[in-house]
Amino acid sequence: MQKLTDVEANDIQKKEMRLSKIKKREIWKTNLTAWLFLLPFVLLYLIFMVYPIVEGFIISLTTGGFGGDREFVGLSNYMTMLTDVYFWEALWNTVLFVLISTPSIVVLGLLMALLVNMGLKGTTFIRAAFFVPYMLSISVMASIFVFIFQPYTGLLNEILRSIGLIDGEIFWLGETALAWMSILIATLWWTVGFNMVLFLAGLQDISEEWYEAADMDGANAWQKFWHITLPSLRGVLTLVVILQSVASFKLFGQPWLMTGGGPGTSTRPLVQYIYELGFRNWNPGYASAVSYVLFLVMMIFAFIQYKLLIKKED
């Protein structure tokens, strides 16, 4: 190999430097472009998501009204919560609703998906009927169900009376257990279609060959469901359980519009308690502290479910 002269070596070095300069400028330009693409989203995200999370925690350490003039009180709001019976009641109400609504919606949603997937006559119509309540807004849904459940003029009591099941009045929204049942029924009616659609997508991904193989082995319908359908749906099941429990933790509109949290405060969930603390009692500090606890409880719940359901998969 020929030895390079000093001049030549110098030349190459210069070229390399120029190249690396161009490269650097290029990298810088790419970085800038990327951030320009991200800017609108990230800006709104910082303002309306990141800042409120941080600010919410700071507010939770204070006492005083909205708009400034607040006093730092450390963790005192969190300490108050420990002995606040209304907080514990609301937390219990929320957890109770999560625990009863999630399994009901999973079972009913799966049943509906199986029925739609059977290829019965009028499948398109059946599917549409199962899904259509989800298109109504929460207020319309609640208004219909208040008129169905209310005593004296309600549809449900009228039907029960006309078939001779009762002869007086049942106060569906006036007794705690019945009020919860009414809220649950209304929620199921309203949202089960959404979950059915997710299950349906899962069912349609299961290969037909597995069922054919099971048929040849002489498996009955129940065995096919238990050994093929259910295991194949594990992913969708995890998803529905997590989505549904998150939605149930955020319960607000149904009790707010149907029972007002009553009778008394016996159907008041956490979000309603936060709303009332913040915007009825004008106590943003305490409301923020309760919000943080709600957030924390949801994270723990999601984490446990994730661990449990993912483990089963192995």
Added chain:
Amino acid sequence: MKNKVRSTRLPAYIAAYGLVAIMLIPIIWMFWVSFKPINSIVTVIGELLTPPYTMESYVRVQESSMIWRWTINSVIVGVIQTAGTLLLSSLAAFAISRIPFKGKTFIFLLILAGLMVPVEATIVPLYEMIVQLGWVNSYPALILPGIALPLGVLILKQFYDGIPNDLMEAAKIDGANLLRIWWSIFLPLSRTSMAALAIFIFVQSWNNFLWPLLVANDQSMMTLPVAIPTFQSSFTTDLTVPMAANVLASIPALIFFLIFQKQIIKGIAMTGIK
């Protein structure tokens, strides 16, 4: 053999159409009641099923409420929120999926973390911010906080990751810049994902309740979910006018559903499962 199949299917038919009845009766009942004369007895089923029927409840709703204004508000909020979310999350997803830059992992994780945060947990600081901005009873207050939706970025990023690199390289050689590549390659290719996402966002926005309840307390700025209960609260015994209001509030969504049924169901399945 055929008979056997049919006999096992009978319980399925009974279950399916029984459930159909349960799902549809409340909706049919809502329509039926709304056509009875104002203040008529609608609780005795016999009376409900016999004429007279009239449109007077609908006339009353239009005369004594701002139902069209509320519908328009809901449409404006829904459409802008949907379009804004699609545009912003598509730009962001493109950068995260296709442009190498410093801090990419950090930004992506920061956005993913947002999936875990419920709006319900941040209403106090959000509301205070809106008050300080002087935005109470305004469209920006109703629209802007919902636009930076982490789910949108996640779904579109996953889709963009699957687009072959050759397409992008070829466009680069032709001298197209990144904005052009995003606009003329990635956007058209992701039409199906975008449509699914759009339907999902619009339905959520249309039904959003807690946030508009906080920031819209002036009748003229209310969206349907907030305005309907406010309007109905003045009717204590009459059922016909509240039900007419329910029907009017539901008709846009029901028509939308009848036309785009297939797409809506597909959209929900796609967005949910990803």
